[in-house]
Amino acid sequence: MKLTEIAAIGKNRELGKDNQLIWHFPQDLKFFKEQTKGHTIVMGRKTFESLPGMLPKRHHIVISKSGAKFPEEVEVFSSIDAFVDAYQTKEEEIFVIGGATIYKQMLSLCHRLILTEINQSYDADVFFPEFDKNLYHKQILNDIMENGVHYQHVEYRLKSETTRD
Incomplete structure (x- = not known):
């Protein structure tokens, strides 16, 4: 299993507020769709509830202890450990799409x-976890100006990848 976290963050690692994204960039939404389409996406319950519905052409996994009801096509695990146990031998790339606790x-x-590193600060109540950028190779995939805001799509690939696969 290869796990990739994908998120759009502000200058101070802002993710969202009141269980909603705090910006709307059509090009970034298209990028997210292109990256995750055809893959499994894993998220927490609140992130799933914030979606407009099932995201097409993606297998949805929700990590939730709440006992909440989900559509039958959603695979639910009560813990991250249970998810990892079930998926650790799979060869596919899986995208972690939030929220803040799941990312951390x-x-x-x-x-x-x-x-997606957005060159602005926002009022937020959830943040992407801090991470040591020195542990990663950094590659800028896209440099975009949209709605008067500059942002970049950046890939961070772990330098010691072989120790984590």
Whole structure:
């Protein structure tokens, strides 16, 4: 299993507020769709509830202890450990799409981060976890100006990938 965290973050690692994204960039949404389409996406319950519905052409996994009801096509695990046990031998790339707690708990399991780094600060109540950028190779995938805001799609690939696979 290869885990990749994908997120859009502000200058101070802002993710969202009141269980909603705090910006709307059509080009970034298209990028997210292109990256995750055809893959498994894993998220927490609140992130799933914030989606407009099932994201097409993606297998949804939710980590939740709440006992909440989910559509039957959603695979649910009560813990990250249970998810890892079930998927550790699979060869596919799986995208972690949030929220903040899931990002933080799964960061050490991920070989790659794909971050939309937005060159602005926002009022937020959830943040992407801090990570040591020196442990990663950094590659700028896109440099975009949209709606008067500059942002970049950046890939961070773990330098010692072989120790985590």
